[in-house]
Amino acid sequence: MIAVISFPREAAWTLANVLHAAWPESSVVRHARYTNCFQPPEALAYALGSFEQTVVVGSVRQVVSLLDGFGGDLRGKDLLCVDPGARWVIRLAGGDRAAELAREVQAVLGATPVLDGTGPLPTDPPPPNASPDVPEDAPVLRVTDQEDPGDGDLLVVPRTLVLGIGASSAAGPAEAMRLLTATLEETGYLRRAIGWIATVEGKGGHPAVRWAARCLNVPVEEHPAELLADVTVPNPSEGVGAAVGTPSVAEAAALASAGVGELVVPKRKSAGTTIAIARAALRGRLATIGLGPGEHDLLVPRALAELRRASAVVGRPEAVEAVASLLRPGTRRVALPAPGAIRTNPGEPKDWPGAATDRAGALLDPAGAAATLASHGHAVALVALGDGSGLTVPPGAYDLHHVPGLPTV
Incomplete structure (x- = not known):
């Protein structure tokens, strides 16, 4: 049925x-x-x-x-x-x-x-690893926050843009939205990609900010002036700094809310408002999964779901091999040996096939490799044989989930 x-x-x-x-x-x-x-x-x-x-x-x-x-x-x-x-x-x-x-x-x-x-x-x-023959007219899945001329494409618009707004007391309610509309038409960024508004503390209730939040149907985040004063921006203003305690409102607030992000539209000004747009970095996901001593086909549903959603699986070779049959095609497998297993004989390569290294070329342990991938926006499963109690990762710009691999009895 x-x-x-x-x-x-x-x-x-x-x-x-x-x-x-x-x-x-x-x-x-x-x-x-x-x-x-x-x-x-x-x-x-x-x-x-x-x-x-x-x-x-x-x-x-x-x-x-x-x-x-x-x-x-x-x-x-x-x-x-x-x-x-x-x-x-x-x-x-x-x-x-x-x-x-x-x-x-x-x-x-x-x-x-x-x-x-x-x-x-x-x-x-x-x-395996072969690219299927795709018809020329097959639709393409595109993830974008900008106008896309692709005909017949499937568009996914993530709401990762932050609109920073600065407004004077004389600014009218619709002024920021008029400036935003003109800016979006010029730059090609999509209105529906804006996920929230950022401004200086005390300006969340300003009519221009409230009207923009209502039109965009997004929340407003306020930041203290002293915090914004520490944000490096391309277009600071001494006059603004003297008036509100920070040399930038729109650019600094957008970057502050974006976290690990970038300024994609620098400050634009009208008579009474300024706006800027930042793009927040996509947050990664890191799940630590204990696989138990064996019988990995008995994993709890949540562990299986994490393995299926992962774009990369990291762990010791025996752990990665144990879950290989459960992964989606194309899932990256990063199998890192224990330090004593790394080949160090003269003339032999010091790295391990599939191993991950930091920017200096040093070999990462599984936790470090998993955290690095997740901090770059990947969905990562860090796996280990046993109950997973020893799987610890540093905090970072990713959502962290601890998943027991086997049901408790």
Whole structure:
């Protein structure tokens, strides 16, 4: 039985009904609505928990976001996502059976199957590390915060831009938004990529800041003037420093909220406001997983989910090898030997195949390698045999999760 669910949008409801009509005896259809308790999270959890095959008609970004918080096991499940425009069908989980279901969706809706991380849709997979033949007109998944002229592309817009605003007491409510609109048209950055507004402490309630927050539907973050005064900016102003205690408001506030980021649009001025835009660095994810002494097919679902989502798996060779069969195709494996196992004989290379080094060329231990990859935005699983109690990593610009690999008894 196939679960066909749609997220709240009239076009999605229509497509879900069309699919159900094509499979009247082998499918059930459910429509998520914001007006009752059956909303997208409940709809997806219901389908994945009750059926082996699920087709979601809705935004792929929303589906992927909901999967991040899904606590169940996706092994043996087939999951497809169809965009509400019936342009693409994307396989998010499953193997050959899911590929066949994607072809059926294609036949019913005319949607184009998209190559994805679980493997190509043709029956015969390519050899390891081979690039599949992609049609010239195949849609391309692009992650961008700028206007993209690509025709037929799937665009994912991360909300990683920070709008810094400085406003004088004479600035009108709409002045900052007028300046922002002109700036976005000139620079090509997308309005929907702005994730939050930053300003100096005490200006969060300014009419221009409040109006911009309302128009953009984003939160406002305030920073003390003394903190902003320590932020290095390209366009400081002595006059601003004398007036508010910091030589920069818009640029410094945007950078302060961006953390490890960069200023992508320097200060722009109108009569009563200044704005600047910074791009926050994407935060990585680091999960430490204890694999137990053996029987790694008995890993708890959360550990399996972390291994499946990881773009890189780091650990001693025996630990990385133990989980190799559980990883997605293309997952980077970084196997680092114990220090005594490194070859140091004259004439032999000092590095180890697949090993990670710092900028000085020194060999990193598994924790150091995992932290380095995560701090650069990767999703990393740090694995070890045993209960994982010895897996410790330094704090950094990443989300840290400790996962027991085996259920406790």
